[in-house]
Amino acid sequence: MSRPPETALAVEALLRELGPQLRRGGLPDESLPRFPTGIDAVDRLLGGGFPRGQLSELTGTATSGRTSLALALLARSTAAGEVCAVVDAADGFDPLAAESAGVTLARVLWARAPDLQSALRSTSRLLEAEGFGLVLLNLASAGLRLPPALGTRLSRAAAGTHTALVVLGLARAEGASSALVLEMRAARAHFTGTPCLLEALEVEAHLVRQRSGPADRCTRLRLQACEAA
Numbered sequence: 001m002s003r004p005p006e007t008a009l010a011v012e013a014l015l016r017e018l019g020p021q022l023r024r025g026g027l028p029d030e031s032l033p034r035f036p037t038g039i040d041a042v043d044r045l046l047g048g049g050f051p052r053g054q055l056s057e058l059t060g061t062a063t064s065g066r067t068s069l070a071l072a073l074l075a076r077s078t079a080a081g082e083v084c085a086v087v088d089a090a091d092g093f094d095p096l097a098a099e100s101a102g103v104t105l106a107r108v109l110w111a112r113a114p115d116l117q118s119a120l121r122s123t124s125r126l127l128e129a130e131g132f133g134l135v136l137l138n139l140a141s142a143g144l145r146l147p148p149a150l151g152t153r154l155s156r157a158a159a160g161t162h163t164a165l166v167v168l169g170l171a172r173a174e175g176a177s178s179a180l181v182l183e184m185r186a187a188r189a190h191f192t193g194t195p196c197l198l199e200a201l202e203v204e205a206h207l208v209r210q211r212s213g214p215a216d217r218c219t220r221l222r223l224q225a226c227e228a229a
Helices: 005-021 040-045 066-079 095-100 116-129 148-158
Strands: 055-059 084-088 108-112 134-138 164-169 180-192 197-210 217-224
Touching: 040 197, 040 217, 055 066, 055 148, 066 084, 066 095, 066 134, 066 164, 066 180, 084 116, 108 116, 116 134, 116 148, 148 164
Parallel strands: 055 164, 055 180, 084 108, 084 134, 134 164
Antiparallel strands: 180 197, 197 217
16 A cells, blocks of 8 residues: 555654664664673674673583683773672672682672572672672572572573673573573593693583573683682
8 A cells, every 4th residue: 555645744754864874674783791800702792791780690510611701701890990790699799719819899789698599689789870881699508509580580680781600500590590501510620740630620510591692602711729619
């Protein structure tokens, strides 16, 4: 059906008036600012780092490199002038190790939560404050897992903020609330000397899920023995 002449003229006049303010329709742009870890191979894998305004997961067992990567992310973020927070569900955050990894502790709020519910409440309050660039929710040291309903709630709370919410866990949470899931896996140990001492550990960073891009990709890293956690 053709438009009446007066309608067509009105549309043309409106297009001329709006000019450069017009934008092509289609799917919303999901490319968000990201927090790099400072580890080039990981940042390339993630498309630049962990995204702001979304919930991401960083998982892995002991000696998988999960903690080392979390500290690298925290160090890079505080060095860039960001104010960050660590919500610690089982008192697993080590300030001395963090400082040795390059974290500026003066820019980190450490919230020590005695249980999961307290940790989730603290995380929600920090997201509401909107003053933190990065919030790490550490559930790994307590062996906890984020329930699907609460994961969805935290994901919604992060949306619309400039905060990158990264949940540390031993295994991936159930449900689809996470925009990005990076799983760390121990790959190979390197020993030296007599008696044999652990010198370094090769770990694999596996991008399990990424809502805004390709996933199911991985990269290998070599960590010194003192870093392999």
